[in-house]
Amino acid sequence: MSDLTGHAFDTPRKARIKGAADFMNHKGLPYFHTELFRFNGVSKTRGWAILSQDNELFDRQHHNNEGVSKQRGRPSVLSPKDLERCDHFLQDFGWSARSLTWAQLAEELDLDVSGQTLRIHMGSMHYHKCIAYSKGWVSRNLASKRKDWAKVMLERYPECSQWRRVRFSDEVHWSVGPEGKVRIIRKPGERYCADCIQHTLNRDDEKANQRQHSWAAVGYDFKSDLNFHTTKSCNGKMSLQVYRDQILEPIVKPWLQRGDDFVLEEDNDSGHGGGATKKRNIVKIWKEQNKLEHYFNCAQSPDLAPIENCWRPPKQFMSRFPHWDEFETRELALEGWQKVSQHFINEQVDSMPRRLQDVVDLDGQMTRW
Incomplete structure (x- = not known):
């Protein structure tokens, strides 16, 4: 996994971010997510993406993990939960997320699919890319x-x-x-x-x-x-x-x-x-x-x-x-x-x-x- 600048984020760093957030939430301690992300050296967009990953999705990258159940048959390319994550990510992070290409979006969310595949699936949710209208010019x-x-x-x-x-x-x-x-x-x-x-x-x-x-x-x-x-x-x-x-x-x-x-x-x-x-x-x-x-x-x-x-x-x-x-x-x-x-x-x-x-x-x- 990497940020928009191409710097890779290792699993221990992601675990620290998720662990710190879980601890603060469990204890009811007030904190700012932006400070947590800044302390760990990740952007706001990258930090929220890390926190949005549930344990099952987080662990599925480790194919040799014995704690992960093996599934038979061909899995769905993108699950409803994957599409829901994409939807939340695009809505929550505004322009920084929406300006990504489909391939960049798939990489940002650790989806093992091509940009074309993601485009087709997101099209079923009525998401489409369009050429920027000239009114956005400053x-x-x-x-x-x-x-x-x-x-x-x-x-x-x-x-x-x-x-x-x-x-x-x-x-x-x-x-x-x-x-x-x-x-x-x-x-x-x-x-x-x-x-x-x-x-x-x-x-x-x-x-x-x-x-x-x-x-x-x-x-x-x-x-x-x-x-x-x-x-x-x-x-x-x-x-x-x-x-x-x-x-x-x-x-x-x-x-x-x-x-x-x-x-x-x-x-x-x-x-x-x-x-x-x-x-x-x-x-x-x-x-x-x-x-x-x-x-x-x-x-x-x-x-x-x-x-x-x-x-x-x-x-x-x-x-x-x-x-x-x-x-x-x-x-x-x-x-x-x-x-x-x-x-x-x-x-x-x-x-x-x-x-x-x-x-x-x-x-x-x-x-x-």
Whole structure:
């Protein structure tokens, strides 16, 4: 077994990682997986892959092990458990996993099959490769702005604990109708892929364009409800009035009134009071009157907003079920939102210094986050 750089990891090192994690979990001792991986000199992706291996899979490499039962007949090329591991690996490790070739993915997970065989089996689970859409490109100007922004924020807030005051907020839109089961291995920052859109309904059908809009915020030891709002905009864009009247006033204001100590992170959208607008900025006025501490994230930088990672579990959950009306859509979205654990959110928040450093190291290009 080797990491993406080709360095082999010996069995004793893998055993140390698994043994240390099992001991800490058994004793209920708090620890960070990233520190465990760093101590043993493995990457985060490689470390999680090692921990995801069960004993049977771990031991099957040793053909002379008397403790491993011998099986007669030709075994299945890939078991359902192997495919489940592939699915979890692709979903959990994002771009760093999805950017691998099929052959690299098979090697990464110690699957004794060719890349072509893995591609065929994963195709049965509706996984496909596609050419990266050009929207994933980060221009030189944007890359420079991202790098400068990351440097400033990293100098001001270099410690994980300093980011635990932040509540990262965002809107998300849920399609009414089948979300579709095709999951594309894309590069980060890409939103659409023209060749991979599933046209399951007639585009003249009004239902094809119906969407439900919601807003939420997450932070360290904090997770808001999924709050639905209405907007007259055909693309779901939130206006200043909608943001003030349906989000800030009924949701954020009670946090301030009860004395919560937090800073609200928002994207620099005109509806949030940012950007250039000729209208009277009623959102900016509201924030000043209510003394709301806030900051705008760097433009076009979803990898610097941990809440972006939190939308993935509910969207994956919803893709498993058709939802033809707004009521089913909302119920599934709420049920999917419940699957986002606080432990997962805390890990994303504590990753902020690492995210910023990755942006600096990559000269402003999109990161694996």
